[in-house]
Amino acid sequence: SQQGEEDPQALSIQEGENATMNCSYKTSINNLQWYRQNSGRGLVHLILIRSNEREKHSGRLRVTLDTSKKSSSLLITASRAADTASYFCATDARGSTLGRLYFGRGTQLTVWP
């Protein structure tokens, strides 16, 4: 399976703390994307990192990619209660149909006020 796997499955922190989620995958990729999902609704795109990139920032988000280890991490700094959601990594596998994404099971993040 080319599916990514997030770790941990659940994360509970206080507001102001940092949250780190990890993702591992199995095959070569074109890119890796992180999405957020609130209460089982639609996916909101957070950040895309290409296979030739090692780190990207967007606001309070920092994503790293290590293609040699086939892993990525998402760091949310100074977390807020509104960050409570499920976070998914999705890989766009090299050689697959363009735009077909493979998702993991997600990390459920809870941020307590």
Added chain:
Amino acid sequence: DAGVTQSPTHLIKTRGQQVTLRCSPKSGHDTVSWYQQALGQGPQFIFQYYEEEERQRGNFPDRFSGHQFPNYSSELNVNALLLGDSALYLCASSPRGAWNTEAFFGQGTRLTVV
């Protein structure tokens, strides 16, 4: 600019019935992909459409079929519904050939089969 829109938002059907879900892609996007997300799981790829044809299919039975219209909107049809088809169905759009750009998702249709 309207994003990806899906209808209906919720649907309850009986086993054996048929259902049609609809998706309008983001403006400027011509490729539509459908995903099924069971409770507690990540989305699973069903199929992808562009130029009004199914281009690739995930591991789903033939009961799942689709269509894309000339205006790029799409439908997902599921026949002979099973209890296990209960899930959130997500539509994603992207511009064709843009293999390193993000996919935009709709809010999904929650299908419950009873």
